[in-house]
Amino acid sequence: MKQLRGKKALITGAASGIGRAIALELASQGTDLYLIDIDEKGLADVTSEAKRRDIEVVQRRCDLRVVQQIQETISHVVENWGGCDILVNNAGILLYGATDQTTDDQWAQLTAVNLHAPVYFMRALLPILLRRPEAHILNVCSIYGLVPKRRLAAYEMAKFALVGLSQSLRLEYGPRGLGITALCPGLVK
Template sequence: MRQIRGKTALVTGAASGIGRAIALRLAEEGARLYLLDVNPVALASAVGEAKARGVDVVGRHCDLSQPAQISAAVGHLLDQWGGVDVLVNNAGITYYGRTHKMAAEHWDQLLAINLQAPIQLIRELLPTLLSRDEAHILNVASICGLVGMSRVAAYTTSKFALVGLSETLRAEYSRQGIGVTALCPGLVDTNLFAAAPRGTDINENKQPPRWLLATPETIANRAVRAIYKNHGIVVVQPYARLTYLVKRWAPGLLDLGNRLRRRKQGPDKHRVAKPEEKRRAA
């Protein structure tokens, strides 16, 4: 995208973390903003900060797990401003715990917000994006969308799908002026894990080491550069890029590491018993 100033951008999950940082960076670049979030108090604060940068901003409460609310927000945006130039699918939640301990409602909620909502927003906004001389879709994925990680199966599933969706859209619409980026940061200093539901086998929420965490502002700066440069897949931190390279060129090393870690930790007391083991126990 040659210019962001004067363009219209929709950002989901804009009240905190990466979404808030991206919204403020886009405001600094001169974009007018349509911000969605489920937290009305934090959203109002983000709207105020963005307006202080001298751009038009509309904030709207939206639960992205509810398709009707998404359609209503899109309709309101089109009524207000007639279209959108930049779509940032940022909102996301996670779950930490063993897959067999994860309830169906947690799967449904996570996939609704992390995957179904971006699909719906893209589907409903593609006509207006295609009507622009240039437009961009930024899907905030994760290194977990490129490399499978333990105990975040649902999150990883949603992010792998989001990366695949981004690649497909890029292949399909690049000649029609739509840039598409899958932004894949490593660990970021947000409340993603702190606020996550967890399995019954987990005593407390996972807190990554602080030295591994990037700031939301660092990710936002890279996101805006990706929009300008129309980058495809963007992996941000050095350790995340190294992990991705190992996955691509020596996937057996990651698999070996996972198997050795499991052996070092000893037998899994939470392992699901096989049917024959249950019969013997009886």
């Protein structure tokens, strides 16, 4: 993407860490932001900081484990913003522990946030993104979506799947002009 000024970015997990850093960098480039997180205080903080850049910033609390909240958020983005040019699927949760001691609920929460939520956002916004010049999807995956480690099975399963999905979508939609990146960072403090 050559010009970020005036573009619109939707970022999940925007209240802290990588999501916050991406939000503030895009803000510094003049990109309008639609910020999503479950952490309302962190979201308010990053929103306040981003607004200093004289851009439009919308913040919305959304629990990515709840499909209805995702659907309502997508509807709000489309109806009030007309969609976005950049989708950053950044939100993620981690569970470290023995696979045989990981509960069904823990598996469900990990896959809901780390895999299903990005799928919902991508599928719903693809028609809009495909109509926008230089649109881009950034899926923040993990090094553990490429290289396995003990006691991270549920997390790794979701991240491996998101890496594979990103690669598949790049093959499917790249020729139509949609950029898709799977970012696989290591441990981040």
